Amino acid sequence: MFSLKLVKFSFLLFYVILQTKSDSLLRKKLNKIDKLLTYPGWKNLNDVNSIEYSNRKYCLKRLIETPTYKSKCEQKVRGLTIYLGCTYAKVMNNLFSIIINCLQTSRKKSNQENGKIKGCICIEELINIVATLIIPIATLMKGAIDALDLLHRLPWANFKRAYRRPYILSPLLDRIGNIIDQLNDPIVPCDDKSIKSSSFDIVYSFSYCMIGNLKYEINRYCDIKPYDEDYLWNEWIQEYKALFRHGVRLVFFKFLTKKIKDYIKTVIKEKYFQLGFKFNPIIENTFIPTPEEIIDLDLEFNNR
Template structure:
């Protein structure tokens, strides 16, 4: 019995030694990671001040500016993946909040908001926003998370056991596309006023649930820079009313579509291209640049913008 315990102890000790050794990042990975962090966009991200990982608070500035040591590479990849997930979660919450705000305006009877209700029956336009703008940006951002995660020798994305870990944020991004399956139900006709309210209710509840789940996940791992949660909505409503005051009548949902499109374009530029991520239009996957590739931000954005699905004109 004693010899068996001794054998098991030696075996476990050997396993731990080999396991630790396996977690040392190869030089090529470290070089690729440090090269990625040279892209200027990393220093311009300003939504997240710190993250919680391995029961420690890690500050973004240190993660980005500190050169990667070979035995800390794996931990740094994990931390940066969480940090990027926090940043992207904030983007999606911003977009979802806009749609929810608009739907709540349609539901209530506040006369002060009558000028924002002039198109609450536009179900087709709402579905177009989701299909042509919201779902594509969620797929693109999820691809960036996956590309960064794949630098690790044990990627979270490949193992179901990590569904309750920080990378859950990525899984929620995956769920965003599911809304289209519900909206493609043949019983929901956009030309049938009796089902329009049901369609809006499906979208409202779905986006509400995703926001709540994202807030739970980010609450566990992300420390955001304090800001007004409705700043985009307030800014856009003010701009819309300024246009209407000039006697230029514009349907509010069409105005929101333009603003959401511009916001997404800015996100792709500043939080994707300027971070060094690249999009392969053939495989429709995101990949990381090699250390030898020159940084050409304008060219990269042009390629992404051309390949990204174009919204339907409404």
């Protein structure tokens, strides 16, 4: 009889310990979410009107202002993850729209006299832009989405693909690095084949496919504020022409690289660090700091 009571007491004690530990972990998670949403960048996100998930519509203002109750925690994490994915989808759509416009420009150059070499130089510059600018920002974006997702009790990232909902944007961002693997295959020298083959086709097909996939993601979840997809390209072209008219002679792709670099720096600052995400350069991983950690946003940004 005594041993039976001891067993019951042991089970009860074990249950209390587990429940206490679970409550403690949940409280830490709730505090982490609340702390994250105090960063100024969240209130400045304005590309998306609302998102829809599981037949429910969410707007960012409501997600931010609603207290993170225990019963609403999972719902809030899903809403924020999808909203961030929609925001990043627009950024990547902007970047690949610029790549498409550049490729079309390089194709025109290749059809002109002495255009093959110029066209090939354009492709080489574009490959460099993708490798050194677009892939790194895609890595940061994927890290931020994954870090938010991990706050959920059942993270999408832990589900087998066949049994889960589409994981908003994260797998797509992961695929962006694949283009470099394709381009690392031996490339035919510029003076042997026209710009229409080889690397041109790879970059063009990949970019066109990415835009299609991004639009699918956006249409599935996101109510994006209407905008001209070529607004950045048109704005930069007008700026370049204005500089040219005033006697400033710049190589177009050097000008373009600088504009893309400036745009990406702004995105990283306003839509990554100012949202409270932190990057660990040692393990190349994004994480959400604990409420006790103090982050100097300017220092974090300048170290990138």
